[in-house]
Amino acid sequence: MITTMLRRRELKTFVRRLVRLLRLFAPTRSHVVVAGFPDTEGNAVEVVRGLLARGEPVHWLTDALSPEQAAEVLGAPSRHLSVLPKRSMAGFTSYLTARLTFFTHGLYTSPPPPRRKPVVNLWHGDGPKAPLRDPDNIRPLATALVSGARLFGEIKADFLAVPQDQLLVVGNPRWDQLRHPVTDHEMRRLGLDPSRPFLVHMPTFRSSRAVGSRAGWSDTPTSGGPSTAEHSTGALLAGLAAGAREAGAQVVVKPHPLDADAYDVPGAVVLTNDDLARADVVLYRLLGRAAALVTDYSSVWTDFLTLDRPIGFVLNDLADYEQGSRGLNVPNLLELLPGPQLLSPEDCEQFATDALSDPPHLKELRATSAELVGLASPGPSATDALFAELRARGLYRSTDPG
Numbered sequence: 001m002i003t004t005m006l007r008r009r010e011l012k013t014f015v016r017r018l019v020r021l022l023r024l025f026a027p028t029r030s031h032v033v034v035a036g037f038p039d040t041e042g043n044a045v046e047v048v049r050g051l052l053a054r055g056e057p058v059h060w061l062t063d064a065l066s067p068e069q070a071a072e073v074l075g076a077p078s079r080h081l082s083v084l085p086k087r088s089m090a091g092f093t094s095y096l097t098a099r100l101t102f103f104t105h106g107l108y109t110s111p112p113p114p115r116r117k118p119v120v121n122l123w124h125g126d127g128p129k130a131p132l133r134d135p136d137n138i139r140p141l142a143t144a145l146v147s148g149a150r151l152f153g154e155i156k157a158d159f160l161a162v163p164q165d166q167l168l169v170v171g172n173p174r175w176d177q178l179r180h181p182v183t184d185h186e187m188r189r190l191g192l193d194p195s196r197p198f199l200v201h202m203p204t205f206r207s208s209r210a211v212g213s214r215a216g217w218s219d220t221p222t223s224g225g226p227s228t229a230e231h232s233t234g235a236l237l238a239g240l241a242a243g244a245r246e247a248g249a250q251v252v253v254k255p256h257p258l259d260a261d262a263y264d265v266p267g268a269v270v271l272t273n274d275d276l277a278r279a280d281v282v283l284y285r286l287l288g289r290a291a292a293l294v295t296d297y298s299s300v301w302t303d304f305l306t307l308d309r310p311i312g313f314v315l316n317d318l319a320d321y322e323q324g325s326r327g328l329n330v331p332n333l334l335e336l337l338p339g340p341q342l343l344s345p346e347d348c349e350q351f352a353t354d355a356l357s358d359p360p361h362l363k364e365l366r367a368t369s370a371e372l373v374g375l376a377s378p379g380p381s382a383t384d385a386l387f388a389e390l391r392a393r394g395l396y397r398s399t400d401p402g
Contacts, residue, residue: 125299
């Protein structure tokens with residue numbers, strides 16, 4: 001098995017060197033490439049939108065998104081936008097010749113970028129989960145790295161071999177979606193009552209499902225076996241649903257796209273990426289209307305913190321998670337949290353009630369956390385702040401003469 005892993009890594013390293021040479025000698029065209037996972041990942045979508053607003057020719061490399069679906073996501077078609085399959089010669093050629101590239105998870109082995117073709121790693125969050133250290137993987141390389149929280153940004157910059165002076169703490173572009181919450185009509189399309197407030201539960205996965213050729217994996221040593229957690233995820237979610245019901249609120253569960261677990265609890269509405277797509281709603285616009293967030297080790301809390309609304313943390317399996325294959329990237333997670341730990345169904349029930357009134361002690365926790373993690377303050381638009389920073393660093397120059 002070790003020999004097989006070494007051979008795979010050697011093959012990936014060889015392919016990366018080949019891609020680097022191809023990119024180095026390929027001509028530079030005027031277009032900009034953007035790619036995210038999933039296709040409608042918020043950072044990628046907002047960068048596409050920002051580039052089109054600036055008159056840039058954009059090649060959006062996707063796994064399954066069609067041009068018609070892309071137009072729906074963006075709100076309107078654009079003559080400057082080309083939607084290309086990642087797994088196509090056209091997509092690969094577009095990447096080789098792009099004058100500027102943005103991605104969230106890497107592209108075509110992500111070799112060191114040529115100086116005249118910079119690459120911006122948008123990544124997909126700033127949180128306490130340690131990077132997945134799979135020896136079969138090679139890290140995506142980039143010219144610059146975007147972050148919404150300096151503490152976590154510096155940690156991921158070290159892991160991704162991006163110099164600290166190329167860390168752009170300008171906020172995640174998807175923050176812009178939080179400021180455009182879903183409408184009453186969109187709430188109804190999602191099966192939610194627009195007259196009632198709602199809490200969103202967004203757990204990260206403990207066990208992943210298989211994706212493509214990649215098998216599933218576990219981030220806790222006890223996954224599939226006995227856990228040190230006193231209460232099950234279902235029991236905690238049931239407590240949250242009970243508290244919300246008593247307070248006249250709703251509970252929405254948004255599983256991680258890789259999550260292998262089910263969240264079938266009475267009183268909780270489960271919305272997957274497919275559900276959101278069918279309703280033509282992006283996740284962060286849904287979050288923008290949420291009264292509160294309940295999460296765990298997910299990076300979503302640093303995004304939601306910008307709204308200054310209550311956040312609770314289900315950490316009943318903290319001991320398991322710390323000893324898992326991934327673990328945490330900080331030794332003092334509990335000191336950094338912008339909300340209370342929810343360790344029992346009773347804790348969850350109480351938080352659901354408190355969240356709607358937002359008492360002073362919850363506000364104080366958020367203010368302290370924002371300072372400790374170095375939360376970015378990008379102003380009205382994180383996307384605009386990103387482009388301004390890229391322009392200041394000479395990494396972006398508009399092709400639009402206007």
